[in-house]
Amino acid sequence: MTPPDGPTGQTEETLTDSETIRVLGARRSIRDFADRDVTDEQVTAILEAARRAPTSGNLQAYSVIVVRDPETKAKLAKIAGGQKHIETCPVYLAFVADLTRIETAFQRNGRDLDDNNLEMGLMASIDASLVGMAAYVAADSLGIQGVMIGAMRNDPEAVAEVLGLAQRTYVVFGLCLGYPAGQPKQKPRMPAEGVIHYERYDAAKAVGIVSPYNAQLKAHYDDINKPTDDDSWSADVDKKYAERPRDHLRAALKGRGFDFR
Ligand SMILES: Cc1cc2nc3c(=O)[nH]c(=O)nc-3n(C[C@H](O)[C@H](O)[C@H](O)COP(=O)(O)O)c2cc1C
Known part of the structure; x- marks a missing residue:
């Protein structure tokens, strides 16, 4: 039987909202x-x-x-x-x-x-x-x-x-x-406008969000009393990944039978 609100069972509200969207959000x-x-x-x-x-x-x-x-x-x-x-x-x-x-x-x-x-x-x-x-x-x-x-x-x-x-x-x-x-508390995500692009990639927007995100992430870490630098995300990334991470990985995976070449 067709449900009262249409063949898909969707109402105005459920067109953009669902249990899955709430779980992910x-x-x-x-x-x-x-x-x-x-x-x-x-x-x-x-x-x-x-x-x-x-x-x-x-x-x-x-x-x-x-x-x-x-x-x-x-x-x-x-x-x-x-x-x-x-x-x-x-x-x-x-x-x-x-x-x-x-x-x-x-x-x-x-x-x-x-x-x-x-x-x-x-x-x-x-x-x-x-x-x-x-x-x-x-x-x-x-x-x-x-x-x-x-x-x-x-x-x-x-x-x-x-x-x-x-x-x-x-x-x-x-x-x-x-x-x-x-x-x-949820860790903030970078603003959508620099991560989601429509039709074509916008390089200025992609990197333009880093500075505001640094301030947002610093506010989050201050809020949960976790020490951080003023340019929080940039400083973290720079500290963690300046040296090539897990540099032995390619050789280790080759040993396990993955060539990655
Ligand atoms: C592939 C992958 C590997 C991860 N590895 C670790 C890990 O080894 N230890 C850890 O505590 N968190 C790990 N994380 C969790 C991330 O640190 C976490 O997702 C990120 O900081 C964002 O925080 P949130 O998930 O609370 O939003 C990993 C996440 C992903 C996607």
Whole structure:
């Protein structure tokens, strides 16, 4: 039967508003967790939804590892530079770029993936990332929140060892999940006018928002009593990334069977 407000069930209000938009709009990283478990059924529901994420050429070049074991989480936390939330979250998900199944397709004709390239590695990494973000949003819609952990790339070999990864796989990032112990203030985002462009890229607008954002981010950090410089974002980025970050990564991933060339 056609609903009273039209065939799609949309009213004026729901044309621009939805549960998903509200969930995304309220999102923030959570690093402190309540003493409340996330059930296996919940993890399954989250991952079943996430597995519907789009995937390059239907390659589905990813795997997910669900980690609950405290010892495993402690090892991963250490690799991540001692990030305690990896240990304190009830469930940790590792999103893996995975070329193994593609290689089996190639092997049918006597080929292997020794000659894989940047595009192959990117497709797998993007697939893993899209599933990861979808899982994040699906979890959030159940009130389960957390934080992504890129520090898995600090030492891909050590992570592979801990998780028993096969050759031609690596963990792109992890995701701590649990019920939040509280809601930290949302970190402001750069103004939309420099990030969203219409029809053509506007270089002046893209960089023009940095200075006002520095002031906005400094006000946020002042508000939560976190020390920062006057040019907050610029100073952070300059400090953190002036030295090439994770410069051994290319070699480490080559060792895992990703050429990225
Ligand atoms: C791919 C990725 C990796 C991240 N890695 C870490 C991490 O290792 N540790 C951490 O505490 N936060 C990590 N974060 C969270 C970011 O620091 C956070 O999203 C950002 O500062 C914005 O804050 P918000 O998410 O609260 O808005 C990561 C986020 C992404 C997308």
